[in-house]
Amino acid sequence: MALDSKFPPVDAVGVPAPEAPLGFWRAYRTARRNVLELIPRPAFDQKVLTGGSRRGWIMLMDPEALERVLKTNEQNYPKSRVVQRLMRPRRGSNLVIAEGAEWRWQRRAMSPMFRANAIQDNAQIFTDAAEAASRRLETAGDAPYDVYPLMITATCDVICDLALSGRDAIDRAALTESVESFVANIARLSLFDLLGLPNWIPRPGALRARAGVDMDKLADDVIARRVAEGPRTPPDFLDMLIGAEDSETGQTLSAIDQRNNLLGFLFAGHETTALALTWSLYLLALDPTAQARAAEEARDVLNGGPAEGRHAAALPYTKQVVEEAMRLYPPAGFLTRNAREADALAGHPVQAGATVILPIYALHRNSLLWEHPNRFDPDRFAPEAVRARHRYAYLPFGGGPRICIGLAMAIME
Secondary structure, three states: OOOOOOOOEEEEEOOOOOOOOOOOOHHHHHHHHHHHHHOOOHHHHOOOEEEEEOOOOEEEHHHHHHHHHHOOHHHHHOOOOHHHHHHHOOOOOOOOOOOOOHHHHHHHHHHHOOOOHHHHHHHHHHHHHHHHHHHHHOOOOOOOHHHHHHHHHHHHHHHHHHOOOOOOOOOOOHHHHHHHHHHHOOOOOHHHOOOOOHHHHHHHHHHOOOOOOHHHHHHHHHHHHEEEEEEOOOOOOOHHHHHEOOOOOOOOOHHHHHHHHHHHHHOOOOOHHHHHHHHHHHHHOHHHHHHHHHHHHHHHHHHOOHHHHHHHOOOHHHHHHHHHHHHEEEEEEEEEEEEOOOOOEEEEEOOOOOEEOOOHHHOOOOOOOOOOOOOOOHHHHHHHHHHHOHHHHHOEOEEOOOOOOOOOHHHHO
């Protein structure tokens, strides 16, 4: 298909936004449906909103303030108590919810697993999953096709093969079911959370969500078999996780650490990547001009063959499409922190204990930061446009020291 400028620009669908912050009961009902609908309309046109009683809350769409929260003063802003509860494993900790010294040594120990050479060594897994997905698509004909289940299958194959390299059988349907249950539970705040009740009081939704497949036992069994068998050459994710060691202290991961981080990897690298791929394909389906440009780039670079790890750097427009899709539909659309000590953000005082809200979804569609913010335009991520923009205006993977450890792997995938 030749490039054609006759097609109108595409405005991406979004969630409805209330005109003002919601009251208690309405906020509770809304959060149970979709937490993004809590973001008020002014958040898309302003840089800071404040409110609440007692310690209060502050909502940030200001890149400089976000940089302070996530980077320059990040130790003052741990993940909120609600997020800690929602993300915490049944026992122990993991890289997602650990704080302070515990997080630092785990991050150092696991960083080698996500270096460029480790990703390139496993790039064939991405290629194989894409080829399998393409074969499934070929059977669909010209009828409308829901690609989300296909992307879930593809990313589940990738994550299982990366983690286990086919050596350990894992019930992939059970994993997908468990991930979906986990994500549904995270997205639904409990009334207990809004009332500020302690984390040790069980939440009814969490009890229901954990009543299914026992993923802890599954992971423990897989790890025990691998320890007994020993690593392969080259090692897969699980081999490297079992052998992970802090370069500064020599500390290694306990059996519970290994289990929690294996499950964290299986969960975090599954649903989020599938959504990024689905939204990318959806937006391309609505924009024939962008679709043709991406297809032309692929033909020029791949010469009719499959995409491999070595091709990634030669597909800049494809990468721009994915980055723009993650702007409009960020994998984590809503983050929260609690202030340990009093501070000031964007000229506003922040009390100790205040809730700091980082609405990534609103940041990415804020009219002060993005021209035609709802419009799909991959050229926003051309190199010169990226250089001209504040680094913290775009945060699909977070920012600062706690930026997603799997960022490079996710982009490659």
